[in-house]
Amino acid sequence: MTRALTRKGAATRARIVVGAAAEIRERGVDEVRLEDVMAHTGTSKGQLFHYFPDGKEELLLAVAQHEADQVLLDQEPMLSNLTTWPTWLAWRDRLIERYRAQGVKCPLNGLLGQTGRRAPGAQAIVVGLMWRWQTAIAEGVRRMQSTGDIAPDIDADRTAAALLAGIQGGVLLLLSTGRTDHLEAVLDLTIDSLRAGARTA
């Protein structure tokens, strides 16, 4: 079934997903036609429906998964190693740098706003992404607590939830305003707050 994929076929499929993802990031989900994807990836309509029998919806789902994975990969290796303050700051810098560079071209926006409504599966992908993201942050907080760098009475999960929300909102506001002020404020204030608490313990 899924085993019916030649090396060449797999390559084409991947090319379509990556190309479509780029196109969508650039111009938004509902501005991208299948024809655009075809042109941009050098494929034909027959190929699109060969690799994605359910058409656009299935393609969007694949793109969503691809983009979601990418979001977390971009934060490595910091995100998985939030064990010292320098790492936290490096993570902070990476986030800001990444989103500043990317500007208005946000994969998440497309995933959440548009794809989410259509494909029920996309919802699950986003939830999965957020869950992994938040878990990684919470894990970081706990490790810092174990070394005494963060006060033990802090609720790691709740803090991670708030920080994640702040990041998402910061990115969202970046999309509207074009500025990273909000994202920076969230990260700086939250991290400062966590550091300040350490001495209290």
Place this chain on the structure above:
Amino acid sequence: MTRALTRKGAATRARIVVGAAAEIRERGVDEVRLEDVMAHTGTSKGQLFHYFPDGKEELLLAVAQHEADQVLLDQEPMLSNLTTWPTWLAWRDRLIERYRAQGVKCPLNGLLGQTGRRAPGAQAIVVGLMWRWQTAIAEGVRRMQSTGDIAPDIDADRTAAALLAGIQGGVLLLLSTGRTDHLEAVLDLTIDSLRAGARTA
């Protein structure tokens, strides 16, 4: 020009905007057809294009403005009177209650994600909303500083920016997960942090 509106005409126009807004909140921007609006508001195509000559785009813009205004109105009178801790908490409760009730049906999502790309004017509306929102919060922080309830060394604008981002992200996550956990965490942790700082001053 705009004065060529009979009392009846104005009523019809308003009915269209309100009805379209409800429809969009319920089912998402790109799931709502003009025909749906017509059915839901008891109007004809002729009327739609009579009151919104530029068609769907112009209608969406009007809806966006309407929804944006509504967002802030829903937070009154608390948002304009963040002068005591009880008011802050009441504001917090109102926000959570409102978004919990509204669930996945979020006007902002539609405005930002979909409308934003299409109509350049919608972008401006969202920015305006965020600006007013953030300004109101910052004003609240400053007033609390003037009464000594919040530490004077806190950067009101930056704090407001972070809080606003947190709220937006919290709502965004509510859309994906269906839970208000993130929103609550942001509000509680931020407000607690502000209160804790007071004694330091």
Place this chain on the structure above:
DNA sequence: CCAAAATTGGACCTGCAAGTCCAAAACCCG
């Protein structure tokens, strides 16, 4: 090297939703 299966190209179909048009009805004001 051959048959079966996967891959590819692109013409064609189809449905739908935005937008156009105009004539009928209601309304306003002197």
Place this chain on the structure above:
DNA sequence: CGGGTTTTGGACTTGCAGGTCCAATTTTGG
């Protein structure tokens, strides 16, 4: 009341994007 204007209804046009189909070509495995 009466002429001009606004309001209303709904049939019709149009373009387009997703999806179908199939025949040609390449690849694979034995």
